[in-house]
Amino acid sequence: MAKTILIVDDSATMLMSLKSSLILGGFQVETASNGQQALDKLKAGLKPSLILTDINMPVMGGLELIEKARALPGCRFFPILTLTTESEASKRAEGKRLGATGWLVKPIAGGDLLKVIKQLLPGT
Amino acid sequence: MIGSELRLHRIKIRIWTQSTIGFICSVLLGIALLFTQGSSFIPNNIRIAGLIALVSVAPFLVTQWWNWMGAKRGISEMWAFGQSSFEDLSRERAVHKAIEVDLKDCKPYIDVMHEQIGGSLAESEREIMALIEQLNLLSAQSSQQMERITNSVESGKTLAEVTSNRAERNNLLIFTLETRLQEQASEMRENYEQIRLLADDVVALTPIIQVISSIAKQTSMLALNAGIEAARAGNAGRGFSVVADVVRALSKRSTSAAADIAEKLNTTANKVSAKLLVAQKSLEEKHGLDELQELIGDLTQMQKDFADSSRVQLDVISDVEAGHQEGVNHLLAAMGHIQFQDVMRQRMEHVQQALVEMRNHLMHLTEAQDKQGWDGLFDTTFKTLLESHLNNYRMASQTVTHLAVAGGASKSDTGGPAIELF
Numbered sequence: 418m419a420k421t422i423l424i425v426d427d428s429a430t431m432l433m434s435l436k437s438s439l440i441l442g443g444f445q446v447e448t449a450s451n452g453q454q455a456l457d458k459l460k461a462g463l464k465p466s467l468i469l470t471d472i473n474m475p476v477m478g479g480l481e482l483i484e485k486a487r488a489l490p491g492c493r494f495f496p497i498l499t500l501t502t503e504s505e506a507s508k509r510a511e512g513k514r515l516g517a518t519g520w521l522v523k524p525i526a527g528g529d530l531l532k533v534i535k536q537l538l539p540g541t
Numbered sequence: 542m543i544g545s546e547l548r549l550h551r552i553k554i555r556i557w558t559q560s561t562i563g564f565i566c567s568v569l570l571g572i573a574l575l576f577t578q579g580s581s582f583i584p585n586n587i588r589i590a591g592l593i594a595l596v597s598v599a600p601f602l603v604t605q606w607w608n609w610m611g612a613k614r615g616i617s618e619m620w621a622f623g624q625s626s627f628e629d630l631s632r633e634r635a636v637h638k639a640i641e642v643d644l645k646d647c648k649p650y651i652d653v654m655h656e657q658i659g660g661s662l663a664e665s666e667r668e669i670m671a672l673i674e675q676l677n678l679l680s681a682q683s684s685q686q687m688e689r690i691t692n693s694v695e696s697g698k699t700l701a702e703v704t705s706n707r708a709e710r711n712n713l714l715i716f717t718l719e720t721r722l723q724e725q726a727s728e729m730r731e732n733y734e735q736i737r738l739l740a741d742d743v744v745a746l747t748p749i750i751q752v753i754s755s756i757a758k759q760t761s762m763l764a765l766n767a768g769i770e771a772a773r774a775g776n777a778g779r780g781f782s783v784v785a786d787v788v789r790a791l792s793k794r795s796t797s798a799a800a801d802i803a804e805k806l807n808t809t810a811n812k813v814s815a816k817l818l819v820a821q822k823s824l825e826e827k828h829g830l831d832e833l834q835e836l837i838g839d840l841t842q843m844q845k846d847f848a849d850s851s852r853v854q855l856d857v858i859s860d861v862e863a864g865h866q867e868g869v870n871h872l873l874a875a876m877g878h879i880q881f882q883d884v885m886r887q888r889m890e891h892v893q894q895a896l897v898e899m900r901n902h903l904m905h906l907t908e909a910q911d912k913q914g915w916d917g918l919f920d921t922t923f924k925t926l927l928e929s930h931l932n933n934y935r936m937a938s939q940t941v942t943h944l945a946v947a948g949g950a951s952k953s954d955t956g957g958p959a960i961e962l963f
Contacts, residue, residue, distance in 0.1 A: 429666065503935045537962075
């Protein structure tokens with residue numbers, strides 16, 4: 418059964434292009450436009466194998482999402498990757514402290530993204 | 542001091558100086574007279590008093606006249622200065638007003654530019670999403686084709702395998718059939734030969750039968766003659782007559798036997814001829830075997846061609862599979878490049894915010910200069926606003942552009958790899 422990845426980004430084009438890339442890689446995809454929507458989906462029972470999130474979003478940003486997602490039961494250990502234009506070292510360190518598994522800077526080639534994800538999800 | 546203020550100041554100083562000198566001269570003269578003449582000089586000597594008064598007043602009048610001329614000149618200058626200052630002031634006021642009005646007009650200008658950027662972003666987003674949609678359709682179509690091809694490959698492989706196994710078995714059967722056919726043909730030839738020989742033997746017997754018949758006839762004639770002679774011989778020929786009878790009976794039996802044999806031989810000859818005809822026909826139909834062999838050869842070749850074309854087809858399908866995978870890789874790369882739209886969007890949104898900031902600051906300037914008693918100082922300036930942006934950039938490329946244009950050094954650390962796993 419294909420593994421599910423939750424993509425969180427306020428840009429519609431990013432959601433579409435990432436979804437296409439991940440489907441090509443053989444994954445199922447769920448999307449959310451901001452951190453709050455993503456959190457609501459997790460609380461509603463969605464169990465993704467990995468979360469891929471932007472940082473700067475309205476309503477709830479990526480760092481806050483990471484912090485709150487890690488506090489949910491059953492969400493402590495699955496990988497959470499950030500995919501952002503943010504290149505500030507302090508933000509990167511903050512993300513690591515809050516529980517991010519990795520930090521990816523936009524734009525990233527679809528092939529590289531799939532390589533990283535498959536490295537974190539063995540058997541895919 | 543600026544030029545006009547300095548001029549005014551000089552005029553003031555001149556008037557005060559002249560007035561003061563005149564006054565001091567008058568006072569000094571009066572005091573000098575009082576000291577020299579005493580207080581009684583005025584009533585005792587009107588002419589002298591008058592003269593003294595004249596002498597003391599004259600300088601005063603002169604100085605006052607001088608002052609007056611100076612003042613008049615000063616006033617003229619001041620009037621001229623005032624006029625020009627008023628004109629300058631009016632012009633300055635007009636300029637300020639014009640600038641104020643124009644500054645206020647910058648709001649719609651900036652708002653329009655803000656919306657132009659917003660419109661461009663929205664349009665590019667729409668087009669990019671349409672492009673992604675087309676790429677998705679292309680990908681789905683390609684995947685469907687690949688699925689069909691994969692299914693065909695599986696069926697083809699199975700068919701090729703089955704055909705290959707069957708072909709092997711068929712080859713064995715064909716070989717066996719061919720061998721049997723060859724043996725059969727050989728047997729038929731042998732058969733024919735034997736039958737032909739038999740027919741020849743039967744035909745060869747016919748003259749013998751005729752000989753036997755002839756002998757039997759002759760024997761019968763002889764027996765008849767012997768009987769006749771025996772009858773002629775009387776009693777002496779009685780024994781001979783018995784022998785003649787026996788010989789006659791024997792010849793009858795021989796004739797009958799010869800007839801039987803001839804009949805049987807005829808029948809056998811007919812049967813053998815018939816069999817010979819059949820054998821001959823079968824031998825002739827051996828040509829059908831050749832056609833069958835040719836057919837078998839064609840079938841064998843067809844099987845081989847099918848196996849070869851299956852292999853070629855499998856090779857082609859492998860190439861198509863490889864081509865599909867390459868297409869997928871290119872599609873993934875394209876999706877990565879499309880992310881530039883989001884990067885561009887964020888940079889343009891930052892510029893939009895900066896335009897709003899500029900508009901608000903210019904509005905603040907126009908309001909401030911209208912305020913009474915404004916000291917000309919600002920809480921924020923374009924310089925401080927620009928510096929604040931340097932600390933708020935998200936992308937390293939924004940910082941690079943800023944420093945390239947405005948100079949200076951970045952205080953933030955925007956290094957780090959593009960992909961980092963913690």
